[in-house]
Amino acid sequence: MTATTELSGSTARILKDAIRTIPDYPKPGVAFRDITTLLGDAWAFRRAVDELVQPWAGAKIDKVAGIEARGFILGGALAHQLSSGFVPVRKKGKLPHETVRIAYSLEYGLDEMEVHKDAVKPGERVILVDDLIATGGTAEAAVRLLREIGADVLAAVFIIDLPELKGADKIRALGVPVHTLVSFEGH
Template sequence: MDDRAYIKSHIRTVPDWPEPGVQFRDITPLLQSPKVFRVLIDQFVHRYFDTRPDVIAGLDARGFIIGSVLAYELNIGFVPIRKKGKLPFTTVEETYELEYGSATVELHTDAVKAGDKVVLIDDLIATGGTMMAGKRLLERLGAQVIEGAAIVELPELKGAEKLRASGLPLFTLVSFEGH
């Protein structure tokens, strides 16, 4: 089995959560197994080892898990993009539409410097709203988002398509039909 199939085989589908008709793609089994987690992280490390971004930005909350470990392995900084009201310092914020409503994310105003090359990471791309909001925040502070990355893409929801159309290169490991 190749690495991507191995990773996909460890993603649990939870039907009808958080609402009827949704097939929730749960990455926690990937994190529970040291071997699977290492294979997962290695996919991203190998992707960015030579391009060496200046910083990894992780989207709240599962993007923190992958992003912080990736930043550690690449020996670069990690920046959290959090849900509104969770950061203690001066922030910029961006409101966006989700599959189930709307939300706001924030970033410290000193999180990145103008010209920083950033990889923006999350666990999953559904409608693309969260990643687009993160991209906008980073760009407002002068950073260059060189790529968006995620473990899972849900093509039916067209989020990855919207992100690519906005000019954001994307790297995803697996996709699932349905949502």
């Protein structure tokens, strides 16, 4: 898988319909894509998890890394399905043991994320997950952070892609395939 892949057909439509759009949140002009409605729909949630893990069914995946916070929900479910461990990628100051940290840009400034220094053994095969890929800054930082501790990042998976913001392009530029389930125009 070298390009962005996405679902099509009735499953994509059902998943897309299960996602609530909140206009002008968190600021005017932004259409916030809220997956809590998808998570609350047992069929849609299960189908989303099944579709996110399907490309790696039967493959050896050592860890699934989830980006705080919705990536934790999805990552735990994916790790269970893949019989893998789970690695939380957290905001600065939230992990209790020795960590490795990276700074990254947001639309409105800088932030930092971290992982436990011993969360991944060198060469372990890792899939990164979050709910949505927009500008790609957070996912790009997470890939760099995981690689810093020795992970072989096989792919980045998301329920939603906002292709106009070109975040998936940033991840592919790092040599990491991107797998999404649905896309929405705009941001």
